[in-house]
Amino acid sequence: MSxxxxxxxxxxxxxxxxLLLLSLTIIIGAIIYYLxxxxxxxxxxxxxxxxxxxxxxxxxIIKGRNNSNxxxxxxxxxxxxxxxxxxxxxxxxxxxxASLIMAxxxxxxxxxxxxxxxxxxxxxxxxxxxxxxxxxxxxxxxRAKLFLISLHYFISLIIAVIIYKIGYGFDxxxxxxxxxxxxxxxxxxxxxxYYLGQYSLIIIFHKISSLSIYFLNKILVPFLTALFLPxxxxxxxxxxxxxxxxxxxxxxxxxxxxxxxxxxILTVSPFIATTPQNLSYLFLILTIFNGLSREKxxxxxxxxxxxxxxxxLTGLAALGWVVWLVFSKYQNTFKPYLAKIIKTLIxxxxxxxxxAALFIAGGANLKVxxxxxxxxxxxxKNILSGLSLAGNEDCFFNLIYFFGSNLxxxxxxxxxxxxxxxxxxxxxxxxxxxxxxxxxxxIAYILSSQIIFNDLISYxxxxxxxxxxxxxxxFNLPFxxxxxxxxxxxxxxxxxxxxxxxxIFSVLxxxxxxxxxxxxxxxxxxxRGYSVxxxxxxxxxKIAQQENQPYLVLANQQVSVAALKEFGFNNYFKTTKGxxxxxxxxxGGPLYQFYLDMVYKNPDRSTMQEALNLVxxxxxxxxxxxxxxxxxxxxxxxxxxxxxxFDVNGEVYVFKYEEKN
Numbered sequence: 001m002s003x004x005x006x007x008x009x010x011x012x013x014x015x016x017x018x019l020l021l022l023s024l025t026i027i028i029g030a031i032i033y034y035l036x037x038x039x040x041x042x043x044x045x046x047x048x049x050x051x052x053x054x055x056x057x058x059x060x061i062i063k064g065r066n067n068s069n070x071x072x073x074x075x076x077x078x079x080x081x082x083x084x085x086x087x088x089x090x091x092x093x094x095x096x097x098a099s100l101i102m103a104x105x106x107x108x109x110x111x112x113x114x115x116x117x118x119x120x121x122x123x124x125x126x127x128x129x130x131x132x133x134x135x136x137x138x139x140x141x142x143r144a145k146l147f148l149i150s151l152h153y154f155i156s157l158i159i160a161v162i163i164y165k166i167g168y169g170f171d172x173x174x175x176x177x178x179x180x181x182x183x184x185x186x187x188x189x190x191x192x193x194y195y196l197g198q199y200s201l202i203i204i205f206h207k208i209s210s211l212s213i214y215f216l217n218k219i220l221v222p223f224l225t226a227l228f229l230p231x232x233x234x235x236x237x238x239x240x241x242x243x244x245x246x247x248x249x250x251x252x253x254x255x256x257x258x259x260x261x262x263x264x265i266l267t268v269s270p271f272i273a274t275t276p277q278n279l280s281y282l283f284l285i286l287t288i289f290n291g292l293s294r295e296k297x298x299x300x301x302x303x304x305x306x307x308x309x310x311x312x313l314t315g316l317a318a319l320g321w322v323v324w325l326v327f328s329k330y331q332n333t334f335k336p337y338l339a340k341i342i343k344t345l346i347x348x349x350x351x352x353x354x355x356a357a358l359f360i361a362g363g364a365n366l367k368v369x370x371x372x373x374x375x376x377x378x379x380x381k382n383i384l385s386g387l388s389l390a391g392n393e394d395c396f397f398n399l400i401y402f403f404g405s406n407l408x409x410x411x412x413x414x415x416x417x418x419x420x421x422x423x424x425x426x427x428x429x430x431x432x433x434x435x436x437x438x439x440x441x442x443i444a445y446i447l448s449s450q451i452i453f454n455d456l457i458s459y460x461x462x463x464x465x466x467x468x469x470x471x472x473x474x475f476n477l478p479f480x481x482x483x484x485x486x487x488x489x490x491x492x493x494x495x496x497x498x499x500x501x502x503x504i505f506s507v508l509x510x511x512x513x514x515x516x517x518x519x520x521x522x523x524x525x526x527x528r529g530y531s532v533x534x535x536x537x538x539x540x541x542k543i544a545q546q547e548n549q550p551y552l553v554l555a556n557q558q559v560s561v562a563a564l565k566e567f568g569f570n571n572y573f574k575t576t577k578g579x580x581x582x583x584x585x586x587x588g589g590p591l592y593q594f595y596l597d598m599v600y601k602n603p604d605r606s607t608m609q610e611a612l613n614l615v616x617x618x619x620x621x622x623x624x625x626x627x628x629x630x631x632x633x634x635x636x637x638x639x640x641x642x643x644x645x646f647d648v649n650g651e652v653y654v655f656k657y658e659e660k661n
Contacts, residue, residue: 015231017058019286022201022224023306024050024057029200030309037187038200043207046200061298085134089148092127096120096155100162108533108558108627108651110521112163125511127152128261132503135257145257149230156264156514157222160272166532166565167218171275173532173561174585176217177568179203183213188569195276197309221274225282230260232289236478237485239293255492259485265510266411266480269517270470277467280311285474287318291325292431292478300325313464316357317441317471320350324433343436350440355447358464396512401524403509404516414483415476434475441472530627536562539652540583543621546656552582552615554595554608555623559652560585573615580615590614598622603638608657618659626651 025046032038032046103115131152135145160168167173179199181188183206202216237256270281284307291300304322308315323346331339403410419435445468491502519527540563543553550573553563560583571582577590584592594611601607608620622642624634635653639645642655 015228016061017054019228020057020061020302021050021054023283023302024054025204026197026201026306026309027302028053029204030196033182033187033196033200034191034193038182038203039186042186043204046204047208050204057298057302085130085137085140086144086148089127089130089134089151092123092130093151093155095123096127097162099123100159104163104165106165106534108530108535108625109164110527110530111519112159113515113518114521115163116159121511121515124155124514125507127155128507128510129503131261132258132507135261136254142253146231146234149257149260150226152261153230153264153268154222154226156268156517157225157272158219159514159518161218161222164531166534166537167214168531169273169275170529170557170561171277172217172273173565175199175275176213177564179206179213179217181569183207194312195310197306197311198274198276198279200309217274219274221271221278221282224279225268225271228286229282232286232293233260233263233481236289236293237481255485255488258488259481262484262488262506262510263481265506265513267407267513267517272518276311277314280307280314281470281474283307283310284314284318284471285477288321288434288475288478291321292434297322297325297329312357313354313467314471316354317350317437317468317475320346320353320440321433321437321475323349324437328433347436347440350437351443352447354441354444354468355451358448358451397522397524399508400512400515403512407513407516411473411480414480417483419479431478434478438472438475441468441475444468445472530558530625532558532562532565533651535648535651536625537566539623539648539654540566542646542648543623543654547619549619550582550617551619551621552591552611552617553584553621553623554591554598554611555583555621556595556625556628557584557587559583559623559625573617575614575616577614582615595622599624599628599634603634603641603655605641605657605660609659612657612659620657622655622657624653624655626653 028049029046032042032049036042099117099120103112103117103120105115107115109115131148134140134148140148167176175195175198178188178195179202182199183203198220202213202220205211206213206216234256237259238253270278283303287300287303287307290303291297294300300322304315304318307318327342327346331343334342445465448468449465451465491499519529521527536559539559540553543551544567550571552573553559555563560581563583564581564585569581572579573582580589580591584595586592591611594607597607598604603622603624608622612618612620622638624631624638628634631653638653638655641657643658645653645655647653
């Protein structure tokens, strides 16, 4: 294929080729970094390899694009025949963005809704209504509708990115500091075989574009989700229809577009912050849907490898899905008895490989196994215990928390009905593979829930096994989105009054879902976790300015990541318990336990002295944030024990303890 024909075709399918380029960057970058480092020549080799393989595969994929259902979507042009919807939506969209920018804060926030005005939700609901009318209109073509839907996904996902001026969450700060160290020194030791896909993608793009790692680390997952997910799911839905001309002319595709919009009702929580886990979830979903909608398996294989490079836990599930796809495609070439044996082996492998990986990560000895039936049933018990019928607030809050409290149950019911509907209409081998992998992953969850991780704090013990439940939900998404599309198709055939009632109810649900997708602080719910504030940054810098000798600090998670953000991984102590960072990171480490003793028992000198003896320094600090539970009492008690103290704007109190000879 000549360059003259390759160029326009890449331009016409820019979404696909951008996804291919990103996937190759993740895979090749992770391999090169793991084998060596990210010095200049490594990055040069990586870029050359990425470009070369991209041109080779892009050419092959373009030649193989013979699937009539695979639409060519040009994201750079909105060829609209009627600008009423797009202009109206655009104006409200600008208002939403402006509202978020004006509400941006560097204070310690529990929830972004603490600083966002109620008018934002009204505007969001109106924007959603306009988007729904746009999706149902024959006057907008496929490109315009998909573009507007992607914009809506983006505004739904970008709230935390804009509101939290310093940053949102805990893990993103850890990964940012790691990437900045790799960018500066070329590598971080020890070199773990995970997270490398995200690190490679951000660092390579940082080197090429000069955009900061801080910015890329904040925007990556929300942006890529909005860019790739709507089109991927749309193609999946479109793969059920034989005549693509109907789709291009907009005659029969209204339920598909509406299903894309109302998919947001299921929550956007996994994609509002950039972490390797969240990025791997996105690539897993792309792997699942591409495996179902594309005739060739090359896309699913590439995406599964990218998922593995980002996070092995999710990647193993993605690779297991690819194995099912390969078997499903070629099972008729085997004799029946041999096909059954292979199917059984694949099923067992998918059920055992994830627990085996977690067993090895937990220490690979029988001490990490704890047979406890409650560890299996707790997540399901939480679903039932969270059921709620009503509240004591206004009607809107009652709706929000009735929906939010029962969302998990709603998803389970939709999945069950979807599976029943599928069973009555099963005619697709790949969908049968989805059922098998879901069952095998459920077995994997049961086995994984019995593994103990000695380096994790008690309330985080079930986090790895719980991620398997999330992965199972993603493997059920095809059933769910199919059921949503079928339900919408039925509703659209009803009388206008019924259609309008469902429309208004769905828009309200989507707005409620946006609210519960982010941390909350209201009369119903307290998310408790505070964001890193400017006062936290000021406190850690003031402590550093006072000292020219090594010291340790006992503080909460957010103050600790503030130190990590300011100083990086430059302050470690060699102790009998291994290397210990001078602030309590991770929360499962010994310093965090000392901090808990100080704030939940007594902030006395003896506890601080134990911490000083452990790391071998003479000076220690205790940091108490004003928002901490019972902080007034703790602050008064610490004043009696500490040698000196200071505060930052009356919000953060710092107490200094010197070793007594």
